[in-house]
Amino acid sequence: MPNSALRLIPGAIDRFGARVHAVEGRQWNDATPCTEWTIRDLVNHLVGEHLWVPHLLAGETLEQVGDRYDGDVVGVDPVRAWDEAAERSLEAWDGADLSGTARFSFGEAPLTVYADQMLVDLTVHEWDLARASGQDESLDPAAVGNCLVYARANAERVAGLGIFAAPVPTASTDPAVQLLSMLGRTV
Template structure:
């Protein structure tokens, strides 16, 4: 049986890509809910992350990949950079055998965890990009549900790594609001 996140990643990549394509020329320097990132910085983060995917799924180590994706990976055409990185990432996920493990900055983990993390990142950053660039903020319910389950089970560990803002209290029963709040977004 295919891992649930692996089934959802292609659609999540497409949705994020649709958002990238819809960013107006005058919006790339606008702020996002990720307080230190502009729209361009946010897209740069996702492009770099998806450039890493083929390497990690092929069993390469962090040292082997090195710093080649540090800094600006967007160049003069952020949309083209996203499309190219997304295409390589999707091809790697399509052929992925998630039975193994990989070494990440936080330690060794199953590739199924990596798939979950990629889905969470795509889903939450889709909302960040929509909010920062003035687009519709609706998210896919299936991606939200899977991401929320992962976030609930791992929020303490993720917060300990310093990669998230502290959770924002909410009384909402809406899964999207719960996910975003859990991952430090004020909705």
């Protein structure tokens, strides 16, 4: 059975893209729940992540890709930059063979883990972007469910990476609130 994250990634890319397209011109420098990032910074992060996808799924190493996606990758048109990166990413994910491994900044990992991490990144940052730009904050239940399973199973490792803020306690039974809280968001 194919990795469920792989099946959910195309929809997550589309949903994030719809949110990018809804950002109004004056909002690009607004703050996000990611305390260090503006909306533009957040989109820049996702564009960079999705520019890497074709390379990593094709078996290229970090060294081979180098620093070509460091810094500002959205230029003067963040929407166009997202659309182009998303298209390349979708092509790479379509029918991708996730049986191998790749070397990431945190070490070597199965490509199935990469797919799970990309789905988490897309889903949580979709909410960040929605919150920052005043859009509907609801998330896809299937994506949330997959991300919550991954986040719970990897909570200690994820916390050690320092890529998300510390968990925020919650008594909510809503899976989206649980996921977002686990990954440092105050909902």
